[in-house]
Amino acid sequence: MKRILTAALLFICLFSGCTREAKTDKDIFSSNDTEISHTGNASATREIFAMDTYMSLTAYGDHAETAVDKAISEIKRLDALLSVGDEKSIVYRLNHGEKADSEDVTFLIERSAWLYENTDGAFDITLFPLMELWGFTGEHPAVPEQSDIDKTLVLCGFDKLIIENDTPEPKDGQGIDFGGIAKGYTSQRIMEIFREYGITSGVVSLGGNVQCYGTKPDGSLWRCGITDPDHPDDTSALSGVISVDDKAVITSGGYERYFTENGKTYHHIINPENGYPADSGLKSVTIVSADGTLADGLSTACFVMGKEKSFAFWREHPELFDMVLITNENEILVTEGLKENFSSRKDYTIIK
């Protein structure tokens, strides 16, 4: 009977010319409630390939179409601004000795400075020369010579970067890359656009970096599945689910980007102390925070710092974020703030 009703509705939809997007949204985000409380609440979904990844956006509200269109424009604008490879981007020009001014860069530099200072240098935007040396910026990454790593390390370090009037001025051989916070900053900007256009519910995934606006249309929390680092491509093998509203949920893991050489795996999250892929005993770090930029930066920083330092940092700032760590031994460690919001079929430990 339910099927026939659905089919009837489908046909009424087809005849009355309602878009197929609306149908898909309802299917993807359908609730257990049989009654849809927000009838007449328009929705819009867009997807875009940008910042070297796949992004999808969904918003509910009377101005949902306009809001997602504005969000897409903002993604394109920030991609063009922050790309390290695009000769016209501000970051490229800064890295090549030009002076360039941008409010976004000013903001990102402030955040980068805070993250660098508060994470003991684990988050560092000046590691770009090392990323290039390892070949993570191109198609053919490979393990560099130790002597080259040593030479390149000398060029890195946020404390060595000259900053004049909030504008970074990388010198010979130095280079900056906001890749560790760019997507989090972008999703944060999209939340501001959603607010501006009176969006009632929304969710974005920028290459797996998730940020939720409000609750789901039915008032329940967004259920965010945390990828199992041992089976990153199998979305049915999740490590757990975090239910949130108005939060960014962002994971860093060695499984995201890596290459194998002589049987050993090398991932793309570089430890600024030795110039090698971070080996702190963690498989992944998921940060939950109301601030997308912070969540993005901290996911990288905590992955580099390891569990003890990450928990010490969390105990100093429990109001700013919560996190889920998965260790090399497959322990799942969840900070106390997520006690009511985390679920998993596997064993996990609440950290206080």
Next chain:
Amino acid sequence: MILLISFVLIGAVILAAVLMSSQGGAYVEIRVDGKLYGSYSLSQNQTVDINGIGGQNRLIIENGRAYMQEADCPDKLCVKQGNISMKGQSIICLPHKVVAEIVADDGANENNSVDIIVK
């Protein structure tokens, strides 16, 4: 006239109901650069050749699962992504801007389902 329209409508509804029950509701939606390329029932074994941006992908639907069999993209990550069968799962080929996503899974696993995957 009204009678005729009602008749056509009822016929269409019955046809749709029969079609949907035989499909079990789940299908693979393929999008290229954000535009719908096609929807394919998961319950019907078939091969879908996809003209992506700058290259080709071949999706196989077999026994209720879908996987990318081959692609002429440089990294072949889409081929390595394996099978998908549950609502919300997707295979993404970044170079060709191809997304294959499972949609409308009739709500059987509603309680376990997630809204979005963080990775």
